Amino acid sequence: MASCADADVVVVADTGSTDGGIGRLEALGACVHRLSIEPWRFDDARNAALALVPGDVDVCVSLDLDEVLCPGWRPALEAAWAPGTTRAHYEFVSAFHVDGSPAIRFLNNRIHARHGYRWRHACHEGIYPDRIAERSVLAPGVRVEHRPDRAKPRASYLPLLAAAAAEEPHDPRMAHYHARELFHAGRYEDAAREFERYLSLPGDPFRPERSAGMLYLAKCEMARGRDGLDWALRAAAECPERREPWVTLADIRYRRGEWAECRAAAMRGLSLSGEPDGYMSDPVCHGALPHDLAAIANWRLGRAEEALAHVEQALRMAPGDERLRANADLIRQTLREGGVNANTAGRDCPPGRPGAARESAASAPDRPAGGPGRSGDTG
Numbered sequence: 001m002a003s004c005a006d007a008d009v010v011v012v013a014d015t016g017s018t019d020g021g022i023g024r025l026e027a028l029g030a031c032v033h034r035l036s037i038e039p040w041r042f043d044d045a046r047n048a049a050l051a052l053v054p055g056d057v058d059v060c061v062s063l064d065l066d067e068v069l070c071p072g073w074r075p076a077l078e079a080a081w082a083p084g085t086t087r088a089h090y091e092f093v094s095a096f097h098v099d100g101s102p103a104i105r106f107l108n109n110r111i112h113a114r115h116g117y118r119w120r121h122a123c124h125e126g127i128y129p130d131r132i133a134e135r136s137v138l139a140p141g142v143r144v145e146h147r148p149d150r151a152k153p154r155a156s157y158l159p160l161l162a163a164a165a166a167e168e169p170h171d172p173r174m175a176h177y178h179a180r181e182l183f184h185a186g187r188y189e190d191a192a193r194e195f196e197r198y199l200s201l202p203g204d205p206f207r208p209e210r211s212a213g214m215l216y217l218a219k220c221e222m223a224r225g226r227d228g229l230d231w232a233l234r235a236a237a238e239c240p241e242r243r244e245p246w247v248t249l250a251d252i253r254y255r256r257g258e259w260a261e262c263r264a265a266a267m268r269g270l271s272l273s274g275e276p277d278g279y280m281s282d283p284v285c286h287g288a289l290p291h292d293l294a295a296i297a298n299w300r301l302g303r304a305e306e307a308l309a310h311v312e313q314a315l316r317m318a319p320g321d322e323r324l325r326a327n328a329d330l331i332r333q334t335l336r337e338g339g340v341n342a343n344t345a346g347r348d349c350p351p352g353r354p355g356a357a358r359e360s361a362a363s364a365p366d367r368p369a370g371g372p373g374r375s376g377d378t379g
Contacts, residue, residue: 001028006074009057012065013049015040021065041122041160053114059088060117062110062127068145076141077111086113086134090142095283103283108144109136122167123160124177157181165194172201176213183216192220208280211239215248227252243272247285250293263297266290288318299331307331 001024004010010030014022015037026032033052037045046062053060059081063069080088092108109127116132119125158181165171165178179194195213214235218228229252236245246269253262269290295310311328318324 001025001030003069003071003073004061004063007061009054011049011053013045013052015045040156041163043119043121043125046119046125046127050117050119055114057114060112060114062112063144064146066146066148068147070143070145073142073144077139080137080139080142082137084135085137086116086129086132087111087136088139088142089136090139090144092144092146094146097283103286104281106281107138111139111142121171121174122164123157124164124173126173158185170201172198172203172206172209175201176209179213180216183220186223188220188223192217195220207239208242211235211242211245212280214238215245218248218252222252227256229256241272242280243269243290244280244282244285246272247282247290247293250290250297254293254296259297259300262293263301266294266297270294288314288321288324291317292324295327295331304331304335308335 001010010025012022012025012030012032014032014034022032022034031052033049035045035048037048050060059077061069061073061077077088077090087109088111089107089109090111091105093102093105095103097103112127113132116130117127118130120128161174161178161181164174168174175194175198179191179198182188182191182194195217198213199210212235214231218231218235221228221231229249232245232249232252236249239245246265250262250265250269253259253265269285291310291314295307295314298304298307298310308328308331311324311331315321315324315328
């Protein structure tokens, strides 16, 4: 509530909370309305909440209770909101490193004019223009941080997403979310079928998400005892400018013992942006893992000095990882004792395996829906 202090009015739609937070919000000045949405779906709840906003409001900032506006948001928004604007894009941070720095950030689009918009989709809902000429602006200096309760159950998402995909069978966004939820429920065959259906849908040129869908198909294969190499190669071809498919390929090549290919994929990934720059970014691929894979591949190829440089970088990114520390100690000892070459590397290779069967977080953020925000992939 404190982050919203600069708002003219704060409207809260309570759809059944039981933790006492609503009373505290009322005491702090929020206009709280209690709603009953049955059967439950997120778009109906958001449209009901929007209808409660006074009609003379110019601009709406849609927030969940676990989202926080950062200081300075109002003057930044007013500076960006030129006459005729109907929507603003702003920085949204959905995950954080242990040091508090952003792990995933992207442009979101849930700041919009009071009139001329409506919400769609039963789950992972989006805000869409409704019979208006949309004009969007970028609002530098406006930042929203998501601080979710990771213990919050997600059991209701799967049936809602199944309903959403059935209602709009030609919507790639809903198909992708449905497939992803099936994957996280451990229904790998069903997830693979839905990801393949998603990829077959026409009219979706959003390559980062298509590439992510292919990586999920690779993981579906891995979960069923195969290596997923073909889908990972397709993911890299679909979106070669992103790090995620290359790190996944390096991990698969590691599992196959293909050291030259593992090194090549890891180095290709490391040559790309080291900063997660979109909501399809996987923080694991921007952490220690690619350096870890590069270190082991270089060691196996007899390139001990390169291996040491990469394992030391991995340690700087994951200082508490004892396996990495043991690997670094072994490589240093080997170099002191006369080095390593391709004939000796296989005998005393660093112990263990890199810290991943790489999985994206189950709480991966939403893909923005509607208008230019759907393809706005940088944050």
